[in-house]
Structures are given as C-alpha cells and as structure tokens.
Amino acid sequence: MIATVRGEVLVRRSEYVVIEASGVGYRLRVSSETLRSVPAAGSEVFLHAETISRDDAISLYGFASEEERDLFAQLIAVSGIGPKVAIAALSGGPHRELTAAIVAGDAKRFQAVPGIGKRTAERIILELKDRVTADAEQAGTELPGAEAGSARSLARDGLVNLGYPPLEAEQLLDGLPAEEDPEALISAALRRAGSAGRGAGE
Numbered sequence: 001m002i003a004t005v006r007g008e009v010l011v012r013r014s015e016y017v018v019i020e021a022s023g024v025g026y027r028l029r030v031s032s033e034t035l036r037s038v039p040a041a042g043s044e045v046f047l048h049a050e051t052i053s054r055d056d057a058i059s060l061y062g063f064a065s066e067e068e069r070d071l072f073a074q075l076i077a078v079s080g081i082g083p084k085v086a087i088a089a090l091s092g093g094p095h096r097e098l099t100a101a102i103v104a105g106d107a108k109r110f111q112a113v114p115g116i117g118k119r120t121a122e123r124i125i126l127e128l129k130d131r132v133t134a135d136a137e138q139a140g141t142e143l144p145g146a147e148a149g150s151a152r153s154l155a156r157d158g159l160v161n162l163g164y165p166p167l168e169a170e171q172l173l174d175g176l177p178a179e180e181d182p183e184a185l186i187s188a189a190l191r192r193a194g195s196a197g198r199g200a201g202e
Contacts, residue, residue, distance in 0.1 A: 002026070002060060006046040012038055017062060019045060028062030029083070031090035032167075037064040052076075052083050061087065068095045070135070078120070078127050085115040093170050097152070102132050106153055112166035152176075155185035162186075164193075 005028065007021030016029045017038050028049060030038065038045050047062035048069045061083060063069040068090060075086040092098065092113055101109035102125060111121040152173055159169035172189035 001051045002049050004046065005049050005060075005062065007044065009039060009041050009043050009045050012041055017045075017047075019047070019062075026060055028060045029087055030062045031068070031087050033090060033094060034062060034064040034068065059083065065095065071095050071098060074128055074131060075124065078124050080120045080123065081116070085113065088115060089113045091167060099132055101153065102128050104153075105129065108157060109153060112156070112160065151182050151185060154182035155189065158182060158186045159189055 005019050005021055005026050007019045007026075009017060010020050010025055011018035011027075012035070014032070014035070016027055017035070018025050018027050020026075026049075028047060030047075034047070038047075047064065048066055050061045050063070050069055050072060052059045052061065061069075061072065063072065072083075072086050072090060075081050075089055076083055081089075089110060090098065092109065098109070100106075105125050107118070107121040107125050109121075110116050110124050111118055113121075116124075155173055156166070156169045159172060160166055164172065169189070172192050173185060176185055176188050
C-alpha cells in the first residue's frame, strides 16, 4: 500500500495530479481542497495517499493532510459512498467544516454533493457522528462546534436557493469571516460573484 508520495509535480488538473517520485509517475485523484495546496508543475509536493484496489483497477487518492485522508476512509466505509463521491464530498469545504457538519447533524451539507441523496446524507451523519467524536476525543483534538459552521451553512443554503450550484456557493464563501451572520455572508458572497462576473466580461 502506498501511504505517502513526495516528488515533483508533473501534471496539475482539476481532478487529479501526477507526481514523479524516484522515476515513477503517480496519478492521484484529489479534492479541490487538496488541490489548493498543490503547487504548479515543476515544484515539489508531499501528499498523504490512500490506495483503493478493485478487481479492474488500482487507484490512488491524494490528500494534503492526514485528517482529510482519515475522513475519506470514514466516508467510503458508509454504504452507498464510493471513492469518487467521497472526493466530491471533500471538495465541499475544509475537513474541519465537514467534521463540524457531521457533529452538528447537518445532513444538508452532504446532500448538496452530487451523488449523495437525502438518505445517504442522513446515513453519513448516523454512522460517523459518534466515530468522529470519539476519534477527536482520543486524539485530544478540539471538536469544531456546531455553532461555528451554522452561519456558513445557512449562507450556503441561501446561495443555493438563489440558484448557485453547491460547490460554487462554497467557493464564494471561502475565506469570508466565520463570525459573520448568514445575511452578511450572503451579501459578501454576492459581491464577490459580481466582481468575478465583471472581471470575466472585461
């Protein structure tokens, strides 16, 4: 099993990267969150990895942190969640926010992911909430509070109701102050969307 990969970035795409290590090119599927930490081609990078072996293929998945890799492993252990859907879920935000959503019972956060319906989202919460809590307590890690993600969750839902795709809504909210109320977050996200639209049209 390949657990980590360190080497030169040969290819950097929206869904995967290719890293050359000791003369071998490793193709790793990554979430959009991990992709943010992968530098341009020609630079060195270190990723944690998970090897998924199936009858017809052996696939590698890369992660910027052990925590994201652990959450990936937990997600694919849930019935109805395969590796590709798990990567899509991890693309929905930082792993701490996803963990907060699980702890808070925010099934809608996962229901917004392509390939995850209402029942599967509820199953994620049911099966992982106690495990995520126990793992955090054992590691001595402070759990993200339910309130910390509530304003962002409400703002995300508001943007989705306005017609924005879930992943675009997440991107518009990235980097905005977590302490803001939902209305302020939505307003800031809409301003960001407007600026991006004007920039694209110029």
